[in-house]
Amino acid sequence: MGTPLPRDPIADAQRNWERHGWADVAAPMAAITAVMRTQQILLARIETALKPFGLTFARYELLALLSFARSGALPMNKASALLQVHPTSVTNAVDRLQEAGLVLRSPHPTDGRTTLIELTSEGRTLAKRATAVLNSEVFGQSGFEEQDVEQLIRILGNFRRNAGDFSG
Amino acid sequence: MGTPLPRDPIADAQRNWERHGWADVAAPMAAITAVMRTQQILLARIETALKPFGLTFARYELLALLSFARSGALPMNKASALLQVHPTSVTNAVDRLQEAGLVLRSPHPTDGRTTLIELTSEGRTLAKRATAVLNSEVFGQSGFEEQDVEQLIRILGNFRRNAGDFSG
DNA sequence: GCAATATACTAGGACATCCAAGGGTTTGGA
DNA sequence: TCCAAACCCTTGGATGTCCTAGTATATTGC
Numbered sequence: 293m294g295t296p297l298p299r300d301p302i303a304d305a306q307r308n309w310e311r312h313g314w315a316d317v318a319a320p321m322a323a324i325t326a327v328m329r330t331q332q333i334l335l336a337r338i339e340t341a342l343k344p345f346g347l348t349f350a351r352y353e354l355l356a357l358l359s360f361a362r363s364g365a366l367p368m369n370k371a372s373a374l375l376q377v378h379p380t381s382v383t384n385a386v387d388r389l390q391e392a393g394l395v396l397r398s399p400h401p402t403d404g405r406t407t408l409i410e411l412t413s414e415g416r417t418l419a420k421r422a423t424a425v426l427n428s429e430v431f432g433q434s435g436f437e438e439q440d441v442e443q444l445i446r447i448l449g450n451f452r453r454n455a456g457d458f459s460g
Numbered sequence: 461m462g463t464p465l466p467r468d469p470i471a472d473a474q475r476n477w478e479r480h481g482w483a484d485v486a487a488p489m490a491a492i493t494a495v496m497r498t499q500q501i502l503l504a505r506i507e508t509a510l511k512p513f514g515l516t517f518a519r520y521e522l523l524a525l526l527s528f529a530r531s532g533a534l535p536m537n538k539a540s541a542l543l544q545v546h547p548t549s550v551t552n553a554v555d556r557l558q559e560a561g562l563v564l565r566s567p568h569p570t571d572g573r574t575t576l577i578e579l580t581s582e583g584r585t586l587a588k589r590a591t592a593v594l595n596s597e598v599f600g601q602s603g604f605e606e607q608d609v610e611q612l613i614r615i616l617g618n619f620r621r622n623a624g625d626f627s628g
Numbered sequence: 629g630c631a632a633t634a635t636a637c638t639a640g641g642a643c644a645t646c647c648a649a650g651g652g653t654t655t656g657g658a
Numbered sequence: 659t660c661c662a663a664a665c666c667c668t669t670g671g672a673t674g675t676c677c678t679a680g681t682a683t684a685t686t687g688c
Contacts, residue, residue, distance in 0.1 A: 297626040300617065301542050308528045314591075317599035323609045324502050324602060326616035328517075329544060331499035333623045334492050336646090349496075350674060360476050369636060374469050376497060378676055383638060385674085405636040405683045423482075431485035434492060435622045440615045441491045447608045448494035449468065454603045455501045458465040504676090518644060537666060546646055551668060553644085573653045573666040634685070645673085655664075 302326050334430075341429045345422045346392060350377075352426075354385050355394060355411070355419040364411040367400060371409060376457065394418060470494050502598075509597045513590045514560060518545075520594075522553050523562060523579070523587040532579040535568060539577060544625065562586060 302325050309318035338349045347355070353375055358364055368386065372379045386409055389395040394415030400406035411419070436444065452458065470493050477486035506517045515523070521543055526532055536554065540547045554577055557563040562583030568574035579587070604612065620626065 296624050297541060297628075299628045300620070300626045301544070302620075303617070303628075305524075305528075306613075314595050317595045319606075319609045319613065320602040320604060321595075321599040323604060323612040323616070324599060326613060326620065327495060327499050327502060329625070330616045330619055331495050332544070333620070333625070334495060348673065356473075360473075367636085373465060376469070376500070379637065380639090380677085381675055388673090403636085403684075407637065427482050427485045427489075431489040431492065434488040435619055436488060436491060436615065437618075438487075440618075441487045443611050443615060444491040445474075445487065445494060447604065447611060448491070448498045449471070450605075450608075451498055451603055452468070452470075452494065452501070456464050457497070457501070458468045460465075460467045460471075516643070535666090547667065548647085548669085549645055556643090571654075571666085575667065632687080636683080637681090639680080640678090642677085643675085647672085650669080653666080
């Protein structure tokens with residue numbers, strides 16, 4: 293991006309909200325806007341780290357998920373549910389990973405509707421290498437204080453549970 | 461989306477990271493993944509609330525920004541900087557808002573390179589109405605505890621400053 | 629057993645984001 | 659003064675996400 297702004301645009305927005313008589317929702321507005329912007333920054337870092345591997349975050353997530361599955365294979369609908377994205381997004385990611393030889397589609401042994409995504413050995417190797425780079429370049433240098441990481445996990449975990457992501 | 465999962469997939473991923481010897485970055489990984497997912501949930505809520513107005517979040521943000529500018533007008537590059545998105549994204553948003561009659565482009569009085577985005581009266585009215593709905597349906601029902609909102613603003617504010625968003 | 633309903637995946641379309649490149653305008657140093 | 663460098667916006671291309679609809683397969687109920 294460009295040079296840093298002289299002032300925090302989200303703090304400015306929060307003040308604008310308060311000034312216009314919406315003080316009761318100004319803080320949640322600021323928090324939500326901050327989540328949006330933080331996601332954008334983190335995604336950019338991740339994509340930069342993955343670029344040398346020809347991977348995007350969406351494709352990496354799918355590879356990583358498969359690499360943790362015992363058999364190295366998952367039904368498309370399972371992957372969609374675990375990654376919490378629309379089934380068409382999985383179709384898209386599998387198409388591209390398959391072109392790159394990192395996964396392949398195989399029919400489900402008993403359910404003719406279902407397609408299994410299988411990791412190839414190339415896919416497994418690339419997932420390992422990409423994870424190592426993400427760990428060292430992104431997760432290992434997140435810029436979050438250690439106790440703030442715990443706070444984020446707790447706060448966002450509660451939010452996601454309330455939003456219906458999981459019941460646990 | 462579908463039904464809630466029986467377990468938190470991000471907590472599972474964190475356990476997987478720890479199990480594979482990446483315990484030192486497992487927590488930041490979980491926090492970052494949670495930010496990504498939370499953004500997705502929030503964006504979906506916002507888009508749902510804005511749909512009746514024919515607005516997307518990107519277009520709404522631009523309208524709101526203009527409505528807070530004294531003159532109701534801003535240079536494209538200024539909007540790009542304040543919204544922290546790529547200039548081409550602003551071009552895209554302005555194209556669509558202009559088609560809808562909510563903004564218009566006008567030449568900068570002194571700098572021939574610059575284009576000003578101006579809010580029309582329809583645009584100003586729609587921004588007001590959309591903001592009211594967002595306030596009541598999204599920001600007013602964020603699902604975040606009040607003290608967690610403060611924590612988020614603080615933690616993500618620090619992160620954004622460190623990331624170079626602003627210097628203040 | 630067969631029709632109605634539910635589930636799984638994919639095709640097509642609308643949007644948004646970024647990057648790379650191109651054309652016009654300003655600015656600044658030789 | 660004048661040309662190169664910097665800046666501003668737009669176009670074109672690649673990706674990802676979602677929604678709607680369509681096809682194929684399973685399951686359920688009468």
